[in-house]
Amino acid sequence: MASQQSLESTLPTNLPATFMKEITNDFSSDRELGRSVFGTVYKGVLDEGGTIAVKRLTENAPVPPGVTFGTEVTNIMALKHENIVELVSYCHESQKKVVQHNGRYVFVDVIESCLCYKYAPNGSLDKHIYGMQYNTSINWDTRFKIVKGICQGLLFLHKGLDGPLIHMNLVPTSIWLDDNWVPKIADFGLSRLFGQEQTRMYTVNVKGHNGYMAPEYLYKGEISTMSDIYSLGMLILEITTGEKNSSASEDKSARKFVDK
Structure with missing residues (x-):
């Protein structure tokens, strides 16, 4: 075959x-x-x-x-x-x-x-990190492997290309897992490709998931590599605690989730 x-x-x-x-x-x-x-x-x-x-x-x-x-x-x-x-x-x-x-x-x-x-046989990250699934699906070594892999993928997007590629949608459903639990960053529908010397841009059309958008993007429309780093921090909190980031419309940058 x-x-x-x-x-x-x-x-x-x-x-x-x-x-x-x-x-x-x-x-x-x-x-x-x-x-x-x-x-x-x-x-x-x-x-x-x-x-x-x-x-x-x-x-x-x-x-x-x-x-x-x-x-x-x-x-x-x-x-x-x-x-x-x-x-x-x-x-x-x-x-x-x-x-x-x-x-x-x-x-x-x-x-x-x-x-x-x-094809990524283990599906998206959100299927494995919350509640009972958190206790049974992935051990600490696997969780560390997933966090490390997401960081490596993000480093490649930000530093390994001619100019930074900002993902802008780093959430549990956009991380796919292969049969060896290697994470794959997916869902690039909001991504922005920067020029070689460009470090930030601004938009009035702010879009994204509540709880994962950086405050400077949410309130000022500022886009930079730090936009993804903020989302990465939220992912790491979810992966390590098993707690779901369920920020409401009045707390779009998930301050309450971080303070818990």
Whole structure:
């Protein structure tokens, strides 16, 4: 049987929507691996026996699916690092669909956007670090390995490229775990690529998860590598304590969670 790596290398870069539906059993709920604000991830089973993870982008994401798709493809297609999820293929196809509008049925163009990644059998981090799962799924050595791997991946994004790549969405659902519990940073839909000498930028369009956004980003729109370091600190607290960061809208930077 061909290896998983060789199977992935035979996939064309741009896959048709019909193929996406076929390998996920029409995006069946029993193939679901996890979900985030950007989309739902499904297990895609190939005819040759291999497996890939298929993220189907959602229409009601914080940014439009087309923008999310373009950001992820352009920012991570060429990235190769042990602690960064590997994008192996994608689907971005316009389809005709009949919908009802003002009492009439009309044809509209619908874009099917999917991103295909190397499969991570242990799913996302959030499935293993809270409550009873925290006590049974991962021991201290594994938790340390996960924290160290996330740090190594973040260091690569910030220091190992021509310019820093700021992730901007470092949360438990964006950390995937392979069969050896090696963490893979995923979900690059909000990421920002800086120039070589650039250290910060500003935005008025602040988006992110409550409890993981750095105060300077949340209140001033300032983006820098420190934005990810703040989120990393929150992840480390969750991984080491098993406590869930459930910050409310009035405490978006999770001050109460840190003070507990």
